[in-house]
Amino acid sequence: MAPLLLLGVRHHSPACARHVEATIRAHRPAYVLIEGPADFNPHIEDLRLDHTPPIAIFSYCADETTSRSSYSPFCAYSPEWRALRTAFEIGATPLFCDLPAWHPDFGERANRYADPHPLLARRHAADAALQVNLRAEGSDAAWDALIEQAEEARLPKLLETYFELLRPDGAEDAREAGREKFMAAHVAWALKEAAGRPVALVCGGWHVGGVRRFLGEADGARPICPQPPEGARAESYLTPYSFARLDAFSGYAAGMPSPGYWNVAYQSGLEAAADWAMTRIGAALRDKGLPVSTADRIAWRAHACALANLRGHRAILRADLLDAALSALVKDGLSGPAAWTRSGAVTGAADDIVVEMLFALCDDKEGRLASGVRLPPLIQDLERRLAQYQLTPDRVKKLVAIDWRDKTRRGKAHTLHQMRLLELPGVLRIAGPPHADARDLTETFEIAKHSDWMAAVIEASRWGGDLPMAATARLRARLDDAPGNVDTLAAALSDGLFAGLYEAASSTVELEKHAAACREIGPLGRAARRVTRLYRFGDVFGATRALAPLAQTMFERILFLLEGPVGDGRPSIDAVIAARDFARGCDGLALSLSAAREVFERIVANAETPPALAGAALGWLVAMGFGDAGDGAAARIKSCARPENLGDFLGGLFALAREEIGTAAPALVAVDGLVAGWTQQEFLAALPAMRGAFAWFPPREREALARVILQLSGREAADAEAIALDWMRQRKSVESQAQAMDAEARALERLARWGFN
Incomplete structure (x- = not known):
């Protein structure tokens, strides 16, 4: 039987990549089997083209209700990439030998090479022991010290021992058994076909023991690649990738940290990588205003060399230069252990300087697909539509104005909104109402070439083969994620109408059904506000008649729910606004x-x-002409005089009747009188809610209010105008002023306590 070269690797390890390439060149196997999606094998020649890594195989499986996707990424120093490229060079047959990405054995993993489960207790123990013996802090530092700096001759035995330590031969992993059986079946078939020549298998080191165990059970027949479930479509395409997505610190579950650093290390060695890293980190810190002088860099390098010698490293490793940076460059203490000493994404709790250093080592490299590569049909469809409407992105940003009253431009508008639904980069709506509103029927979009455009369109192809199909499927997926949610249904109705995907008559039925049964006033209010705007805009869609029953149902349901439990009343304000607008x-x-x-x-x-609902209800009556904006409103305001109530009451009142109350002197006099009677502490406690209430007034109206209040207090008109203008142009935030007032009050209180006046 042909010899088997079982090459266990860590994904995206430069040392493993060099080992795989050297082994394949030395033994020249007939087959090179690689952990990767077997359903991509019919298109494996796509990987022979002159791509610029990082790239990835993007795989999806979709049906009418769901869509799942996964990535198999490669960079220049990925062992799998080196195996592919070397196999092509020496004339071997490369094949992927793992289950398709959509297979149930992958669970919910979005990345093929991600660890399938939390680290086992044995793996924890093994990692901890290695860190102690190698004087390393963190599993990545231990790996670097053991593997990445190892001499080439020692590397095969070190890798074998390392993976054996993590998962001894014979140890079962039930969660991975299906994948390992499938890979073992490919190995048995390739050994049979190789006619005495070697066969190489490149897979994660965790799987080596499992593949070896299942190999004895395989019958040598070529395994049949599983087919997607009935009614589903599954496909895989190459897509550009980036170092930012590949970095373990950005959350990529199987990544080596700092891909930019390791890319240089793979190409030029560890010494060159250390120099590159110091230059990158120094520049990043200078950009953030932290000086890094020549003397700092000399001290930094000396410290890094000393750490490397102390730890027994053959060269300065990543952990050495980062730890040395803490000593040479960081003047203040960290809030916790440095982020590079642990695995996983860098969180918001990490110190800013640490984040900057790690981002500098990531680099901003992005991959590029070679010309002639197979692309999904969505690409061609989208290119045709963009050319038709003169929307093709360019390096120079272009502004596209849409007037919905012009029927000849609605096809262009539909295309832009369909791209927004797919969240394609480079398409930004920069002006226009938040929802449809007959008082403003214009929108402005900004179109620009974006580096992630190609990757985003390829990944959007899982939703459909042309733009309307993909946008409709994406919209449907949003609804499936929140079944029966009236807020989501209303947003989808609005988006669908703007994108030209829905017929109003058929798409309002489900929303009306759920609105009639809705028990939560908050979501119903938000949904109803969307519907009021759509109704006003309805002539453009021919939707007014279809929306009328929905609007009436929502109006009646709002009235019903408002007389029931509404919590603190704040979520009900949207519902009262919708009732006013209806x-x-x-x-x-x-x-x-x-x-x-x-x-x-x-x-x-x-x-x-x-209080919030009471104010909103009064505002509805005033806005509809059923209530008095003057003395009647003032009396109601005085009934909510307590500091903890007034802000919420005014918030509801102003939300509904801002224009009417803003010009009513009795109401403003009542508010001014109540606030004047508060103590300092009462004022500060009430301030957040009061600010929220007056935020309903735009800046120009707030300035007018200030003038009215100043005049009511006895100021001359010209004096009031100057002071009001000064108030509205303050450089210090209200929060800062409130804090200063609070600090001053506490200081005066302490002085008074000790007899100082």
Whole structure:
């Protein structure tokens, strides 16, 4: 039987990449089997092209309701990439021998090479022992000291011993058994076919023992690649990738940290990588305002050399130069252990200087696909549509104005909104209302060439073969993720109409059903506000008639829920705004305004009503002309005089009747009088809610309010205008001023306590 070269590796390890390449060149196997998606084998010639790594195999499996995707990434120093390239060079047959990415044995993993489960207790223990013996802090530092700096002659035995330590021969991993059986079956078939020539298998070192164990059970028949479930479509394409996505510190579960550093180490050696890293880190810290002088760098390098010698390293390793940087460059203590001493993504808790150093070692390299590579049909469809509407991205940003009243431009508008649904980079809506509104029927988009464009479109192809199909499937997936959620349904209705994907008559039925049964006032209010805007904009979509029953149902449900439990009342404000807009701005609806008036009058009169809802209910009555914005509103404001209540009450009132109340002197006099009577502590406690209330006024109206209040307090008109203008142009934030006032009050209190006045 042909000899088997069983090459266990760590994914994206430069040392393993060199070992794999040297072994394949030395033994010239007939087959090079690689851990990777076997369903890509019909297209493996795509990988022979002159791509610029990092790239990845993007695989997906989708049906009418779900879509799953996964990546198999490669960089220049990935052992799998070197195995592929070397196999092509020597005339061997490279084949992927792992299950397809969509197979249930992968669970929910989005990355083929990610660890399938938390590290086992034995692996924890082995890692800990290695760190102690190698004087390393963290499993990555231990790996570097043991493997990445090892002499070539010692590397095969070191790798074998390392992986045997983590998972001894015979140790079963039930979660990976299906994959390992499939790989073993490929090995048995290749050995049979090789006619005495060697066969190489390149796979994660964790799988070596399992493959070896299952090899004895394989019958030598070529394994049949599993097919996707009935009704599903599965496909794989090459896509550009980036070092940022490959970095273990960005959350990539199987990555080596600092891919930029290791790329230089693979190409030029560890000494060159250390020099490159120091230059990159120094430049990054200078960009952030931290000086790194020539003397600092000399001290840094001397310290790194000393650490490397102390730890018995043949060269300065990544951990040596990072640890030395803490001593030579960082003047303040860290909030915790340095992020490079542990595995996984860098979190927000990491110190800023540590984050900057790690990002510098990542590098910003992005891959590029060679011309002639097989691409998904979505690429061609999108290119055709962009050319048709003169939307093809270029290096220079272009602004695209859309006026929905112009029917000839709606095809372009639909295309732009479909791209937004797919979240394609380089397409940004920079102006226009947050939702449809008949008072503003224009939008402005910014289109620009983006480095991630090709990768994003390839990855979006899992949703469909053309732009409308893909956007519709993406929209459907959003609904499937939140079944029955009226807020999500309303957002999808709005997006679908703007993207030209929905017929209004058919798409409102489900939303109306769920709105009629909705029990939460917050989501219903947000959904209803979207529908009011769509209704006003309905003529553009021919949707007004279809939206009318939905609007009426929502109006009635809002009135019903408002008289039930509403928590602190704040989530109900959106619902009251929607009820006002349905009644005041949506012509043609059959609404019972008399019944609504009675509901809101009861809410206002009920002493148990939360202040925010009481204010909103009063605002509805004032806005609809059923309430008094002057003395009547002032009396209600005085009934909520407590500092903990007034801000919430005014927030509801201003949200509904800002324009009416803002010009009513009695209401403003009432507020001014209440605030003037508060103590310093009461004012500071009430300040956040009061700020939130007045935030309903845009800056120009807040300035007008300030003038009115100053005049009411006796200031002359010109004086009031100057002071109001000064208030609105303050450089210091209100929060800073409040903190200063609080500190001053506490200082004066302490002085008074000791008899100083």
